[in-house]
Amino acid sequence: MEVDDHVVIIGASHAAVQLMISLRQQGWLGAITAISDEPHMPYQRPPLSKSYLDGSVEEDRLVLRAAETYDKLKVDFKLGCKVMSIDAKNKQLTLDTGEQIGFTKLALCTGARVRQLDLPGAELEGVHYLRTMDDVKAIRQSAEKASRAVIIGGGYIGLETAASLAKLDIKVTVLETETRLLKRVASDQVSEFYKRLHEEEGVEIRLGSKVVALQGKSQVKSVVCDDNSHNGADMVIIGVGVIPNTELASEAGLVVENGIVVDQFGQTSHPDIVAAGDCTFHPNALLGKSLRLESVPNASEQAKAAAASLCGIKKAYSELPWFWSDQFDVKLQIAGISQGYTEAVVRGDAGKSRSFTVFYIKDQHIIAADCINRPKDFMVAKKLILQQSKINVAALVDESSDVKKLLINGEQ
Amino acid sequence: MPAITYIEFDGTEYHVDVAVGNSVMEGALNNMIDGVVAECGGCCVCCTCHCMIDPEWSKIVGDANDEENELLEMLDVREPTSRLSCQVQVSAEMDGMVVRLPESQY
Numbered sequence A: 001m002e003v004d005d006h007v008v009i010i011g012a013s014h015a016a017v018q019l020m021i022s023l024r025q026q027g028w029l030g031a032i033t034a035i036s037d038e039p040h041m042p043y044q045r046p047p048l049s050k051s052y053l054d055g056s057v058e059e060d061r062l063v064l065r066a067a068e069t070y071d072k073l074k075v076d077f078k079l080g081c082k083v084m085s086i087d088a089k090n091k092q093l094t095l096d097t098g099e100q101i102g103f104t105k106l107a108l109c110t111g112a113r114v115r116q117l118d119l120p121g122a123e124l125e126g127v128h129y130l131r132t133m134d135d136v137k138a139i140r141q142s143a144e145k146a147s148r149a150v151i152i153g154g155g156y157i158g159l160e161t162a163a164s165l166a167k168l169d170i171k172v173t174v175l176e177t178e179t180r181l182l183k184r185v186a187s188d189q190v191s192e193f194y195k196r197l198h199e200e201e202g203v204e205i206r207l208g209s210k211v212v213a214l215q216g217k218s219q220v221k222s223v224v225c226d227d228n229s230h231n232g233a234d235m236v237i238i239g240v241g242v243i244p245n246t247e248l249a250s251e252a253g254l255v256v257e258n259g260i261v262v263d264q265f266g267q268t269s270h271p272d273i274v275a276a277g278d279c280t281f282h283p284n285a286l287l288g289k290s291l292r293l294e295s296v297p298n299a300s301e302q303a304k305a306a307a308a309s310l311c312g313i314k315k316a317y318s319e320l321p322w323f324w325s326d327q328f329d330v331k332l333q334i335a336g337i338s339q340g341y342t343e344a345v346v347r348g349d350a351g352k353s354r355s356f357t358v359f360y361i362k363d364q365h366i367i368a369a370d371c372i373n374r375p376k377d378f379m380v381a382k383k384l385i386l387q388q389s390k391i392n393v394a395a396l397v398d399e400s401s402d403v404k405k406l407l408i409n410g411e412q
Numbered sequence B: 001m002p003a004i005t006y007i008e009f010d011g012t013e014y015h016v017d018v019a020v021g022n023s024v025m026e027g028a029l030n031n032m033i034d035g036v037v038a039e040c041g042g043c044c045v046c047c048t049c050h051c052m053i054d055p056e057w058s059k060i061v062g063d064a065n066d067e068e069n070e071l072l073e074m075l076d077v078r079e080p081t082s083r084l085s086c087q088v089q090v091s092a093e094m095d096g097m098v099v100r101l102p103e104s105q106y
Helices: A014-025 A067-072 A133-144 A156-167 A188-200 A245-253 A296-310 A373-385 A392-399 A404-411 B024-030 B055-061 B066-072
Strands: A005-009 A031-036 A076-081 A083-086 A092-095 A100-102 A105-108 A112-114 A127-129 A146-152 A171-175 A203-208 A210-218 A220-225 A231-232 A235-238 A242-244 A259-263 A272-276 A280-284 A289-291 A322-327 A328-337 A343-348 A356-362 A364-371 B004-006 B011-015 B051-054 B082-084 B097-098
Touching: A005 A014, A014 A031, A014 A067, A014 A296, A067 A076, A067 B024, A083 B066, A105 A296, A127 A133, A127 A188, A133 A235, A146 A156, A156 A171, A156 A188, A156 A235, A156 A322, A188 A203, A188 A322, A188 A343, A188 A356, A188 A364, A220 A235, A242 A373, A272 A296, A328 A373, A343 A392, A356 A373, A356 B082, A392 A404, B011 B055, B051 B055, B055 B097, B066 B082
Parallel strands: A005 A031, A005 A105, A031 A076, A105 A272, A127 A235, A146 A171, A146 A235, A171 A203, A259 A280, B004 B097
Antiparallel strands: A083 A092, A092 A100, A112 A242, A210 A220, A220 A231, A280 A289, A322 A328, A328 A364, A343 A356, A356 A364, B004 B011, B051 B082, B051 B097
């Protein structure tokens, strides 16, 4: 590592910020430049659909680090600039301003962008997607004069947005094409619970509703489904997933699958280029497979490994994925990835209460847990998943026994 | 700004100024103090920003809230003054406070 070496980071969100911090902690002496197509200094994304949308948290509380921290880190930010191409051979990239920037090492923290729906009327005023702070500023503006909102998509972003808007006294309808909410990621029990929760809070949930058009003159007025139903709306938020930003990497000749392919050290197929965060397709030794995750903890932990790689240190990334979601008074904590489970076991009352846990079991082991207002269960689940010991289902569902005892049993 | 001393498990001390209204967690993150991980960024969901308030200061800081307590209860090493630093908001009265950080946040 020489002082005239230069790391360029494309992106300025969770992965990028952890990467620049870890670079300095690992002794990187050279220059660091972070380039972002957004005009803002790094901010926290998770609150966007939650506390920032419902107004309980304002912009100044979203900053990821204080401005002075970046001065100490000696990071040069280029904000509001788009990287047009990467010349991996000559180690140079070109910005939309025409400026060319050379690098010794490159870190791709390009994240993901929203999947757009090609619907008639999608260009109408009051139609939004939700990914950036500016998106939410626009949503908040629409919400000020809206009395009815339609959310297209019953995934976590859609449901969090529905909850936040409902808190603002807006009548919300969620349209989901599948036969249940959260179908891609949760069990029947959890899907059923979120339907009940939202309905109890006054949100209308319409399943099996495929949207075919948005209507209105200049401002959106209604959302039309394939059964020809019209859902009145003063604002519409489309939340139908994200697409990883991999185009720059592909064009630069890097290996890309469902994300930029990296190894456990954050290394791409080019020796001087690393990647971290939502844009990566990465191996996870604990899960025994490669995957792409949309998760802040993953972005941060992977960035630590990638920064170490850039400093010539091997620090393998291997974390149990986890996620969380806030809706109304319910905090969901998810440990592990439930995909491939053979049995879902419920601890607590999923039918009536707002406090229970679904454990996902495969081959007599817990592979994941959805914990609804159950922080203790979540902490235990994480340990049980990592222990990989055989599980006693009767003990798991026995609420008369402290959940902590499962751990003691597991360790015996 | 109140000055807060963070002591890592290995004895390394950091003396830093933390703005009133910021959390003890934010003070650690803004000063790149490694002993606080804060995976969730301060939402009281991950339990990786554990700190032990110096007993002299624990009265001013106060007790953990219910949600925080459930997470703290599951730690291998919990002390009477253990708190999640994301849940401790810095006030002017905390000028001079000392907090210690655990060996590991996992």
